[in-house]
Amino acid sequence: MSQPEPASASEQSETSSVSRILSDLRRENGWTLAEVSKRTGVSISALSKIENGQSQPAYSVLTRLSGGLGLDFADLLEGKAARPSFARAARAITRRGEGRHLENDMGAYRMLSTELADKALTPMVIDIPPRDDNMPPARSTHSGEEFVYVLAGDVIFEMSPYAPVLLAEGDTVYFDAASEHGFYAAGPGNARILSICYSGSGDAPDQFTVSS
Structure with missing residues (x-):
């Protein structure tokens, strides 16, 4: 694969x-x-x-x-503290390799369509590494809903109170983002997912918390 x-x-x-x-x-x-x-x-x-x-x-x-x-x-x-409301007939095209990039303990993020203001959806492509046994697993909770599509590799999806589940390339999961959840690659290399967070309104997802 x-x-x-x-x-x-x-x-x-x-x-x-x-x-x-x-x-x-x-x-x-x-x-x-x-x-x-x-x-x-x-x-x-x-x-x-x-x-x-x-x-x-x-x-x-x-x-x-x-x-x-x-x-x-x-x-x-x-680096923006405030954004105007979502404009009518707005659109955004993000070319291959473009987007805002961030790397942290959850993986390497590519934020898509960041020029659109006050959007209800937050799309991201995330490169997820295997779990480091020497580090506590990163967990996330935030308001709204989340949809994940596995683009490459195998991913272990963990969500309370369910048992961990393996997601293969082409698999998807849609879940309540307020429940504690996390991902890590099942193979020796990174996996890649498309994650789309929905806030339920024209506001970006808020009230994120993480526990280890």
């Missing part, structure tokens, strides 16, 4: 925008690091390192930031 090729140099994470958005939001709202920490659940020391470009935010941190600050992944990657 074919495996996805590794991410190219152009697909490296863009953490500078996360640093910039934190700095801009704090300045515009007069927030201290302690206030941002209270809103997001991210420690003051971690926020300081992210804002100063000293550390790359993990998936768990990004989801807490997105939920606490009312933003989605695309907002964080684009």
Whole structure:
């Protein structure tokens, strides 16, 4: 079974925008690091390192930031604190290899259609690595619903309270994203999935939390 090729140099994470958005939001709202920490659940020391470009935010941190600050992944990657409402007759074309890129403990993300404002769907292509036995498994919960299509490789899908299930290339799963869930590649190499999150409205998915 074919495996996805590794991410190219152009697909490296863009953490500078996360640093910039934190700095801009704090300045515009007069927030201290302690206030941002209270809103997001991210420690003051971690926020300081992210804002100063000293550390790359993990998936768990990004989801807490997105939920606490009312933003989605695309907002964080684009460095935008607010977006206009979804325009009538809007459309977006994302060419092969294009999109906003992020790499963290859940895998390597390519965010699609990020130029569309306030959309109800958040589409992503995610390269998922095998589980590292030395690291706790990453788990996610967020509002709305999620649809996943396996593009390449075999994926183990875990969702509480169900037993883990193997998803092969071409398999899909549609689930309540508020239930704790996670993925990892079953083979020695990465797997690749298309994930589409639905918020249930014109707002991006919110209230992300992650537990290990």
